[in-house]
Amino acid sequence: MKEYKRILIVKMSSLGDVIHALPTLYAIRKNWPNAHITWAVHEQFSGPLPGKPWIDEVLFIDKKKLKSLRYLWSLRKVLHSHMFDMCLDLQCLAKSAIVAALSGAKEKYGYWELREGSQLINKALVGPNKYGHVIERYLDTVRALGGEVTGVEFPINESxxxxxxxxxxxxxxxxxxxxxxxxxxxxxxxxxxxxxxxxxxxxxxxxxxxxxxxxxxxxxxxxxxxxxxxxxxxxxxxxxxxxxxxxxxxxxxxxxxxxxxxxxxxxxxxxxxxxxxxxxxxxxxxxxxxxxxxxxxxxxxxxxxxxxxxxxxxxxxxxxxxxxxxxxxxxxxxxxx
Missing domain, CATH: 3.40.50.2000 (Glycogen Phosphorylase B;)
Incomplete structure (x- = not known):
């Protein structure tokens, strides 16, 4: 299994989809305990995201501004400053592929169902649950990267x-x-x-x-x-x-x-x-x-x-x-x- 030091997870919406991705966050943290993990999300869906030790930083993406060249340039500078070595796009749509493309990450992955041109940016990670539950589809990305998945856990925010x-x-x-x-x-x-x-x-x-x-x-x-x-x-x-x-x-x-x-x-x-x-x-x-x-x-x-x-x-x-x-x-x- 390759060691990653700075990981970007892209899952910006919607509420249920963000929650479906939490078990993958759990598995990533368990397999890469020392990595700095950033999650890119639309602010209105960020409520379920936990803080440390699961996520080190939450980055808000303004969906309405993704067509603005000025905003994209500004976003690119912010993302590049993090020096990500791996980006995992769990949205696999055009809007998330834009964020992945701007991330500057050396490796860019998505789960197998790459849509809306996201396959031009991300490499699909395919596992045994290709047509199974969406939670297992996301977890297959960790398995494909050599990580171990021991169960389904939801590290949800508590306030x-x-x-x-x-x-x-x-x-x-x-x-x-x-x-x-x-x-x-x-x-x-x-x-x-x-x-x-x-x-x-x-x-x-x-x-x-x-x-x-x-x-x-x-x-x-x-x-x-x-x-x-x-x-x-x-x-x-x-x-x-x-x-x-x-x-x-x-x-x-x-x-x-x-x-x-x-x-x-x-x-x-x-x-x-x-x-x-x-x-x-x-x-x-x-x-x-x-x-x-x-x-x-x-x-x-x-x-x-x-x-x-x-x-x-x-x-x-x-x-x-x-x-x-x-x-x-x-x-x-x-x-x-």
């Missing part, structure tokens, strides 16, 4: 300050301090991934009737969805925290949950990284490729009409997710509660 702030916000919202709660995330990056809001509302109603507190999370744009769920649930035990937390606070809120429920979302992968009991709802995407990856705390419910596969990971079927019944999800939730 006592964010945890305290999160508890304060939940208490202000009316949740009794120190009480258990279930977290549900009704939104998703793509609408086709979402479970119907009426189904979330019916599930929230059943949880509330079972004397479970429910906390709804998401972006500010999910406020209307959260309100619709509250209206359907008709219970003071359902709390709306959509748009009320930073990413660091969101991580701590999920860390404290007794159960997490959502479709294929970034917060679902946070729950997986934190090893919280979870229910992932799938249909238009394939859990074999991007589902929660862990132990017996992971429970996925797949739509009976799903046509998504690891090779065809996103199917545009607007009716697929609605085929998952509230009864199915409730039956699984009861066993976990």
């Amino acid at each position: 006592p300050e964010a945890a305290a702030s999160c508890i304060s916000k939940l208490t202000d919202a009316g949740l009794p301090q120190g009480h258990d709660y279930v977290v549900m995330a009704p939104g998703a990056r793509w609408a086709v991934k979402e479970w119907p809001i009426s189904s979330f509302g019916a599930l929230a109603n059943r949880l509330a009737e079972a004397k479970q507190y429910v906390v709804l999370i998401g972006a500010k744009g999910d406020k209307a969805k959260a309100q619709a769920i509250k209206d359907k649930a008709k219970s003071e035990a359902v709390f709306d925290m959509t748009g009320e937390t930073s990413l660091e606070e969101l991580i701590e809120l999920i860390r404290g949950a007794k159960l997490f429920i959502s479709a294929d979302t970034g917060p679902l992968h946070i729950a997986n990284a934190l090893k919280r009991p979870l229910i992932g709802l799938y249909g238009t995407t394939s859990p074999e490729r991007t589902g929660p990856y862990g132990g017996d705390y992971v429970h996925c419910i797949v739509s009976p009409t799903s046509k998504a596969t690891p090779e065809n990971p996103l199917v545009d079927d607007p009716d697929c997710m609605s085929q998952i019944s509230v009864d199915q999800v409730w039956a699984t939730a009861k066993t976990l509660l």
Whole structure:
């Protein structure tokens, strides 16, 4: 195995994808314990990234400026000053290939699925999980470089300050301090991934009737969805925290949950990284490729009409997710509660 002293990891977005790359960070640090590791990321997705000993430096990349020659020249100077001897592009898109090209690294690698011309910059590292789960695809890069992968671990950020702030916000919202709660995330990056809001509302109603507190999370744009769920649930035990937390606070809120429920979302992968009991709802995407990856705390419910596969990971079927019944999800939730 070759010794690397200064390593650049490029994984800039999105939230779930950054979390999927954390086990590779863990493996890199274990195999190159003395290396200086820098991670290039869009600032809004940097919340899950841990500090030392895992990452020595986080470098923010402004996506909006990647077409500016002045910005690219400035970025090149910053990257070259680090004198990287290896760059590992886990995004493998045009935007990440630009960063890799500007890095000045003597060796530039990506995982096998090089897209959007990134193969002109990076050398593909292929392993036995070419068509397996994306986490294993990323880990294959470490294996191909001669490193040893002993398991899947997520070195995710932990913030006592964010945890305290999160508890304060939940208490202000009316949740009794120190009480258990279930977290549900009704939104998703793509609408086709979402479970119907009426189904979330019916599930929230059943949880509330079972004397479970429910906390709804998401972006500010999910406020209307959260309100619709509250209206359907008709219970003071359902709390709306959509748009009320930073990413660091969101991580701590999920860390404290007794159960997490959502479709294929970034917060679902946070729950997986934190090893919280979870229910992932799938249909238009394939859990074999991007589902929660862990132990017996992971429970996925797949739509009976799903046509998504690891090779065809996103199917545009607007009716697929609605085929998952509230009864199915409730039956699984009861066993976990």
